[in-house]
Amino acid sequence: MKKISVILIVLYMVFINQPICSRATIDMFTYEIMKDHLVMLSDKHDLEMKSLGQSELGREIFAIKIGKGKKNVLITGSHHGREWLTTHIIMEMIKEYASAYNKKYSLYGHSLNILDHVSIWFVPMVNPDGVTIQQKGVEHLPLVLQEVYVDMNNGESNFKRWKANGVGVDLNRQYPAGWEEIQGDSTYASYSHYKGEKPFGSSETKSLLTFTEEIKPLASIAYHTSGREIFWYYYNQVENLYRDYQLAEMVSDVTGYKISYPSSDAVGGGYTDWFIQCYQKPAMTIELSYLVEETNPPLSIFDEEWNRNKTIGLILAEYAKKHVDN
Template identity: 50%
Template sequence: MRRIILICLVSLFAFPFHTMAKVVKEEKNVYSFEMMEADLTRLQQTLPIEVHSIGKSEKGRDIWAVKLGKGKKSILLVGAHHGREWLTTHLLVKMLEQYGMAYEKGKQFGGYSTKLLDEISIWFIPMINPDGVSIQQGNLSCFSHYEKIVTWQRNNYSIDWSRWKANAKGIDLNRQYPAGWDEVKTDISKPFYQFYKGKKPFEAVEVQVLAKFTKHIEPLIAVSYHTSGREIFWHYHNKQEHMARDYELAKKTAELTGYKLSKPEKHAVGSGFTDWFITEFERPAMTVELSYLVEETNPPLSVFPEEWKRNRLVGMMLVKEAVSGIK
C-alpha cells in the first residue's frame, strides 16, 4: 500500500515540478549555477586566472575554485553556503572579473595596486552549494521522481522553494563544521530545508571538499559571504593574542561596506565555516552578510548594485592587509 501511495504521489507531482523548472530557466531575476559556469568559461578565455574543479556536489555538479594572482600565499573568499544566498556568487564573480581586468592591465583598482596579487593571490569559490542554489531556484531536473517527492517533504510540503538553504540531502552546510558542532541545539533532527546540522561534522560532501581545499592552500584570511542583514561576524574563540589583529581587520571591512560590526557573544555557538577556520588556523575570518534583511528567501537581484558598491574593494583591501603581515 505504501508503495502504491508513493507511485501516485510521484505521478501527481512530476508534471508541476517539471513545469516549474522550465519556468525558472527562463527567469531573469536569478543568478544560477549555469550562469556562473558560463561566466567562468568566458573569463578563463580573457583573464590570467586558474579555474579548477575541486570536487563534486551531492548531485555531481562541479565545485569551482578560481585563483587570481601569482602569490604562493593567498586569501579565500567563499559564496553560497546556502541555497538562497546566490547573490553572493554573483558578487564574487564580478569581483573576480573586475580585479582580473585591472590586474591584467597593471592598473590600480579603487586606489589599491593590483601588483599586490603577485605576492598574495585570491582564491574565489563562488558557489560551494550548487545543488542547494538550483533547488532554491526551482530547478529539480537532476532529481529522480522519487527524490523530488523526498525533497518536497523536506521543504515542509511546499513547492515554494525560495526559502531553501540546505544541500540536496537536506543538510545545512554552515552547521557542518566541528568548531562548536556539539553545542548547536536545534529542533530539526532530520533532513530539512534549513537548520539540520547532520549526524556528524563534515558529513556533507560539499563541506568535505571545502575543508580539504582550505587545508591545502592554508589561506591567511577567509571570508564567507552570506545574506542577509548587512552585518559582519568575526569572533569565535579567537585567541587573546590575536584579538586586536582580527578586530582591526573586521573594523576596516565594516568601514568599507558600511555594515554593522557584530559584538562578540560570550557564549557564541559555532559550527560555521569561519568558526572552524578561526580555531583551525588561528587566523582571521569573517562572515559577511549582504543585503537588507529579507528573512526566509533570497534578496532581490535589484539590490545587487548597492551591495557591489559596498563590497567592491573588500578583496583588494584584504590582500593589502595580508601583504602587510598577517601570518
C-alpha cells in the first residue's frame, strides 16, 4: 500500500498541471468551483477561511467560519467521493447563513444572534481527490495511472461508485474509534472500504484531526449519502444519552429522517464515532437523499434535501449553546 501511494502521488504531481477534460456540468460543485465560491463568499461577507492542509494528491482542504462566537460547532461533507451532494447542501448553508448574519436578519424562524455566541465552521469537501475522481474519471491522467485506478476500481473504467480518497483509502474508516475491529473490508487500496494501514494515516483525516483539536467543537455533524437516516450513537456515556438523543430527535423532526441505531455487529472507524468517543459531546452522521446504490444521488433532489436541512446548522448551534456549553 505504501509503495502504491508513493507512486501515485509522485506521478500525479508530475502531471497535475496538465489540462483536465471536465465532464462536470456547470451546476455541479466540482472542487474548483467550490473553491472559487468559498473565496467569493469569504470576500463578500468577510468570513474567516483557512486551509486545513492538503489532500494526498495536493488539493487544499478548506474550512470557512460564520459567526463571531468564541465557541464552535463543526459541519463536514464529502468524506466520500460519490457523496458530493453533501457539499451542495453545505455551500448553500454558508451562502444563506452568511448573508442573513451580516444583515442581522432572522432566517427560517431562527435568530442569527446565536452566531455571536457559537460560530459554525464548515468543511464542505473533506475528500477533494475522491470527489474529482468520481466526477471526472481518470481519462485526463497518464495511462499508467489510469491502469492503477482501474485496478483499484475492480477493473471498472466507470468511476461513479468511487468513495475512497486519491490513493484508495476510505476516509470514514480512518478514525481510531473501533478501527482495530473493522474486518471483512478490502485489505488493499480500493474504490471503497479499505481502512488504511493505521488510523489517521491519510492526509485528509490528519488535517481534520488537527482542526478538530484546534477549534474544540461543542457538537458536530458529518453529512453523508444516502438513506435519509441519522446515526447519533457510539457508546455514548450514560449521562450523555438523553442530551445526545434529544438533539437527534430535533433533527429528525425537522428533516423527516429516521433515527437509526448501529446493528449488533457494527464497527466504528467513522468521524462521528471518534468525535463521540474522544470528546463525549453530541455528534451525528446525517445521510441525505433517498437510498441510492453505489453512485451519487442525482442533483434533481437538491431542492428537497435543502428544504429538509436548511435550518440544521442553526439548530446545532442553538442546541450546543443551551445544552453543551457548560
